[in-house]
Amino acid sequence: MLATLGTLSALPGDGRPSDSVDVGGSAQSATAAPRTTGSSPSPTPDAGSTTITEHATAAPSARPTRVSPAPDASPNGGEASKPASGVPLAWTVGSQVWALGCSHDYVIDKPPSQVPPPPPEQDAGPWASAQGAVHGRETNVEISVQGRSSTAVVLTALRVRVVGRAAPLSGTAYAMDQGCGGSLSRRHFAVDLDKDRPVAHSVAGNDAGTPIPAVSLPYRVSSSDPEVLLVTARTETCACDWYLELDWSSQGRTGTVRIDDRGRPFRTSGIKGLPRYWYGSENGERQWVPTGD
Incomplete structure (x- = not known):
């Protein structure tokens, strides 16, 4: 009996075991020790513990950092959309363009025979390449x-950038025709390559006999509203290497x-x-004939 009374006096005031204390009370943090067993699952971390884990430096997460898709890639394997930083323009360039569709000169280092x-005109590119031909006196560049x-x-x-200037080439000038009539309905620009600082000037054109006034930049384009620019660069005193720069602006870029x-x-x-x-007739045969210029 004395042993029993000694055991009861060691219990809390109401005689209940300590593991029955309310987990929400202060007694848990002050006196209660957590009980663990081999069959108890580990507690699931809450939002607070997730935040702590993400900021921990001892073991970085194996999950890769997500980045925007590359311009030629799509997250779904399909065609990628154009990135916001891309050029919002599409353009094509043709340099084998003859004045009014039929008049042009080439310099070729070969005899007429x-x-x-x-x-x-539509086959001028391969023909000129095969002959090693260079534009004579002028080059017409059509930009859509x-x-x-x-x-x-x-x-x-x-803008015009001249990157090479030398004496005119030797050889023979071959005229594609003696001249012809036609129409010109593009936005037309003229460039004098003999100037120290060539500038592309807007000039008037013609559409089936109706004059088209010169209209200077800026122009506005979209997918449904294209523009065709024709740049005619001329020289009398040089063999010039050059290119063009076209500036654009869209949505603040x-x-x-x-x-x-x-x-x-x-x-x-x-x-x-x-x-x-x-190329004309002489002695009843079609052949290259001197122009007498």
């Missing part, structure tokens, strides 16, 4: 520009695109003093 008949979306893009400036001949500068050479031929 080794030069084939002139091609139609439009936006990639319905959002307007403003073309703000067109600005940029510049380079317009060149597939990664190379355009080349234009003067023809003053060179023998000049056109």
Whole structure:
């Protein structure tokens, strides 16, 4: 009996065991020791413990940092959308363009007997490449520009960069025709490559006999509202290598695109003093004939 009374006096005031204390009371933090057993699951961390884990430096998380997709990649494996930092313009460039569709000169370092008949304008590129031909006196560059979306893009400036200047090339000038009539409905710019600082000036055009006044930049383009620019660069005194820069602005962003001949500068050479031929009839045969210029 004395042993029993001693045991009861060691219990809390109401005689209950200590593990029955309310977990919400202060007694747990002050006197209660946590009980663990092999069958009890580990507690799930709450939002607070997650925040602490993310800021811990002892063991970095294995989960990679999420980044924006690359311009040519799509998170779903499909076609990627254009990034906001991309150029909002699409353009094509053609440099084998003849005045009014039929008049142009090339400088070729071959005698007339080794030069084939002139091609139609649409085949001028392969023909000129095969002959090693260089634009004589002028180069016409046609630039078709439009936006990639319905959002307007403003073309703000067109600049000329001359990167090479030498004496005109030797050889023979071959005229593609004696001249012809036609129409010109593009936005037309003229460049004098003989100037120390060539500038692209807007000039008037013609559409089936109706004059088109010169309209200076800026122009506005979109996917449904393209523009066609025709730049005519001329020289009498040099063999010039050059390219163009087109400035744009859209939704608070600005940029510049380079317009060149597939990664190379355009080349234009003067023809003053060179023998000049056109393809005509002589003694009943079609052949290269001196123009008498």
